[in-house]
Amino acid sequence: MDAREILQNTSIRLTPVREAILGVLLNERCPMSYREVAARLPGGQDRVTLYRTLSLFLKEGIVHRVMDMKGTWRFCAHDPGHPGCPGNHPHFACRVCGRMECLMEHSLPHLEVGPETVVEGKHMVLYGICRGCAVKKTSKKEAGSS
Amino acid sequence: MDAREILQNTSIRLTPVREAILGVLLNERCPMSYREVAARLPGGQDRVTLYRTLSLFLKEGIVHRVMDMKGTWRFCAHDPGHPGCPGNHPHFACRVCGRMECLMEHSLPHLEVGPETVVEGKHMVLYGICRGCAVKKTSKKEAGSS
DNA sequence: AGATAAATGCAACAGTGTTGCAGAAAGGAG
DNA sequence: CTCCTTTCTGCAACACTGTTGCATTTATCT
Numbered sequence: 001m002d003a004r005e006i007l008q009n010t011s012i013r014l015t016p017v018r019e020a021i022l023g024v025l026l027n028e029r030c031p032m033s034y035r036e037v038a039a040r041l042p043g044g045q046d047r048v049t050l051y052r053t054l055s056l057f058l059k060e061g062i063v064h065r066v067m068d069m070k071g072t073w074r075f076c077a078h079d080p081g082h083p084g085c086p087g088n089h090p091h092f093a094c095r096v097c098g099r100m101e102c103l104m105e106h107s108l109p110h111l112e113v114g115p116e117t118v119v120e121g122k123h124m125v126l127y128g129i130c131r132g133c134a135v136k137k138t139s140k141k142e143a144g145s146s
Numbered sequence: 147m148d149a150r151e152i153l154q155n156t157s158i159r160l161t162p163v164r165e166a167i168l169g170v171l172l173n174e175r176c177p178m179s180y181r182e183v184a185a186r187l188p189g190g191q192d193r194v195t196l197y198r199t200l201s202l203f204l205k206e207g208i209v210h211r212v213m214d215m216k217g218t219w220r221f222c223a224h225d226p227g228h229p230g231c232p233g234n235h236p237h238f239a240c241r242v243c244g245r246m247e248c249l250m251e252h253s254l255p256h257l258e259v260g261p262e263t264v265v266e267g268k269h270m271v272l273y274g275i276c277r278g279c280a281v282k283k284t285s286k287k288e289a290g291s292s
Numbered sequence: 293a294g295a296t297a298a299a300t301g302c303a304a305c306a307g308t309g310t311t312g313c314a315g316a317a318a319g320g321a322g
Numbered sequence: 323c324t325c326c327t328t329t330c331t332g333c334a335a336c337a338c339t340g341t342t343g344c345a346t347t348t349a350t351c352t
Contacts, residue, residue: 013349015299034339046301051340053299069269071217071308072339090257095266109255111236111272116281120241120274123215126257128266135262159318161330180308192332197309199330217339218308 002026010060017045021053022062022077031066031074031091031100066091066100069127074100094130096137101130148172156206163191167199168208168223177212177220177237177246212237212246215273220246240276242283247276 003022007014024040025032034050041050054075057063063075089107093100108122129137149168153160170186171178180196187196200221203209209221235253239246254268275283 013298015349017300044301047339048302048341049300067213067215067217069213070339071213071219073217090268092259092263092265103257103259106257111249111252113238113249113272114277116277117238118275118280119238119272122236122270122272124268124270126259126265126268129264131260131262134264159329161318163331190332193308194310194333195331216307 006062010062012056012060017049018053018056020045021050022057025057025063025075025077029077029079030102031068031076033068033072033074035072037075066123066125068093068100069095069125076102079104090124090126092130093125093127094133095127096129096133099130100125152208156208158202158206163195164199164202166191167196168203171203171209171221171223175223175225176248177214177222179214179218179220181218183221212269212271214239214246215241215271222248236270236272238276239271239273240279241273242275242279245276246271 003019003026004014006026007018007022012018020041021037024037028036028040034047034054037054038045038047038050054063054065054073057075058065061078063077065073065075068074089105090103091100092103103126108124111119111122113119149165149172150160152168152172153164158164166187167183170183174182174186180193180200183200184191184193184196200209200211200219203221204211207224209223211219211221214220235251236249237246238249249272254270257265257268259265
């Protein structure tokens with residue numbers, strides 16, 4: 001299912017800008033900051049349009065978002081095959097390459113809080129060094145010490 | 147143990163500004179944003195000083211920090227009686243009053259990620275409506291409908 | 293094709309957090 | 323106590339994220 005099809009399944013209008021933005025998200029399939037999305041767009045789009053489009057996608061339920069360790073929102077296109085995807089999983093943020101990934105194989109644990117408290121949602125972010133960067137680092141070290 | 151004593155146990159200098167800032171954190175005992183801390187200070191302190199002081203406290207290990215749902219860091223003084231406190235618990239953020247609290251009674255679950263990945267830390271934030279605000283809302287509704 | 297509603301781009305703003313630098317204050321040595 | 327070195331503080335300026343209001347353009351329906 002490509003961007004065009006997904007957008008046509010919603011009540012919002014299909015425009016080139018939206019198709020392009022959703023296309024980028026579908027292509028990467030990891031939570032992206034506005035900046036990362038903008039860098040992969042042909043250019044000429046306004047920041048504001050991008051912010052508004054991402055918020056709209058969120059409202060329409062075709063993306064979810066997580067906050068990374070720098071305090072910026074990252075948006076990720078849902079996998080159409082995973083109906084439970086809407087953010088109900090933890091994420092991992094790499095401090096070296098800055099990328100974030102969905103930990104689809106886990107679901108967020110349920111925590112018991114006080115009886116009156118209303119829990120509307122939860123976020124969990126692990127941070128550290130991703131596999132790709134860890135491997136690169138190790139091999140660099142080994143190369144340096146030999 | 148008050149702010150002065152805690153600071154004297156570290157290698158950093160004891161200054162009135164630092165004593166005041168740590169005093170505020172010790173008094174509230176919940177994760178506070180720079181803005182909340184500033185509002186409780188006598189005034190006259192520079193924003194930059196406050197940011198730097200909080201970062202210093204973090205480096206010294208006398209506070210921990212969490213990111214709230216608006217992307218701002220919140221700092222919380224450690225409970226001297228809880229050596230395991232350094233952030234190893236989830237937090238709850240109320241979207242009505244904006245306050246955040248430590249969920250000391252829970253610890254963060256361990257998640258198994260790939261073998262090469264280096265996990266350096268994790269964050270978990272529940273959000274919704276805290277007990278205080280939920281109760282207030284209910285009683286308001288009841289009062290309105292009667 | 294024309295009308296209407298929505299989407300885009302622009303300018304401006306609020307807020308968080310950072311850096312560089314000059315003057316002020318803390319802590320130690322004599 | 324006084325001087326000296328270190329480091330802390332406050333100021334100005336900046337980069338960045340995210341938001342709002344408004345005028346213009348574009349999509350969609352009739």
